[in-house]
Amino acid sequence: MSQNFPRSFGKYILLRPMAKGGMGEIYMAALGQIGGFEKFCVIKKVLSEKADPSKAKRFLDEAKVVLRLNHSNLVNTFDAGEVDGEFYIAMEMVEGKDLREVWNRCVRQRQRIPIEVALHVAREVARVLAYVHGYGDLKLVHRDIAPPNIMLAYNGDVKLTDFGLARSKLKEEKTQPGVVFGRAAYLAPEQARGEVADARTDVYTLAIVLWELLTGHQYLPVSGLDPVASLSLVRHPKPVPPSARAPWISPQLDKVVLRALAPDREQRYQSAEEFRLELSDVIAQTAPRTDPARVAELMQTIFEEVINKEREERERFLKEVIPAFRSFLAEKPAEKAAPASKIVPPVPLASLAAAEMESKATHATKRGPLGKPRMTSRPPVPIAGDKPAPAHGVSAAADASNDPEEQRRARREAAMRVLAELAAEEDVVTPPPEQIRR
DSSP: OOOOSSEEETTEEEEEEEEEOSSOEEEEEEEOSSTTOOEEEEEEEEOOTTTOHHHHHHHHHHHHHHTTOOOTTBOOEEEEEEETTEEEEEEEOOSEEEHHHHHHHHHHTTOOOOHHHHHHHHHHHHHHHHHHHTSTTOOOBOOOOSGGGEEEETTSOEEEOOOTTOBOTTOSSOOOTTOOOSOGGGOOHHHHTTOOOOHHHHHHHHHHHHHHHHHSSOSSOOTTOOHHHHHHHHHSOOOOOGGGTOTTSOHHHHHHHHHHTOSSGGGSOSSHHHHHHHHHHHHHHHOTTOSHHHHHHHHHHHTHHHHHHHHHHHHHIIIIIHHHHHHHHHHHHHHHHSOGGGOOOOOOHHHHHHHHHHTHHHHHEEEOTTSOEEEOOOOOOOOTTSOOOOOTTOOHHHHHOOOHHHHHHHHHHHHHHHHHHHHHHHTSOOOOHHHHHO
């Protein structure tokens, strides 16, 4: 498949690549058949599924899960399918950045993430996890709560995405005992031990994200460690209160975060909803300004230039790139149906008459049942310029007229009748050679 952009992908137009990972690729795309009514979206697809059935199953498992979910704090997934051997998921395009990009941007600008933003993000993720964990009887667990999977929109919305590692009853792929999925820095102790994850696992990893947002430091310093050492650190963590790194953190907030980070899941909050309620109490006392507007204020401050460039890009796609690409696609079928080198020009009427004169012998003879020629009594057709005899259906007055237009019309009608008779004679069936020999 061509890697030029834009390009067609089923009913979508892929506009540009956005990211590439172990599971596949992510593209910015457009959906819509009428110019000016296109909707931007994100296409996530898995590659080489035939060579890696496990990867394809995981991708399809994700599609089964996310297509059922609908929540304001989830990146909406509205379509899934297969195009040219590649499975895909179509999701809404969030105008914003993931939490990892927000973190890195703040570091480059020597700016801390405000405490009210950190608390709002954690509470919103806890809210959507409560919805996910309690959805029907799926027993759904995300298993990969980490900054790259938390989106902050420029308007202040907080959205959770990427259920590629999620566990639910819908999944066809069964995790083998002892197999570890997830990022080492955001694993719960039970995950590192290869145990079955549950809702409390997501509570723990969300608490890691909150601890890091509050302090500006990594909770589990696994960078630079080999895999064995990293897993050992994850399996036996030593919880540290966020105030040890950020002295302005209140004792009440310390208590909430430390309980969520309990190594023994029996000692943690037993549900995401319980964690959310505790966070709400802290917010009411320590950060009453916590709301989406505060998140939007931060995003628009640190990404001002990026927001303007992305807006200009979307306008260019809508007004220039997509219309030009649709015009290109509209011309291609016509070229395939009738290439210029194969188009047959119309034959002049005078040439038709000349062709009839050349085949006069054919019209004067007709093969018999055994292939022998027999004579017919049809009179020859005059060529252009001769004085034609009156033809059937043509009035004598038209023939006798001196009007050049009437004469041309009469000759045209005569030629058309000849062609019709020729076509009728070509329909006569000649016996096959074996019947003639008999």
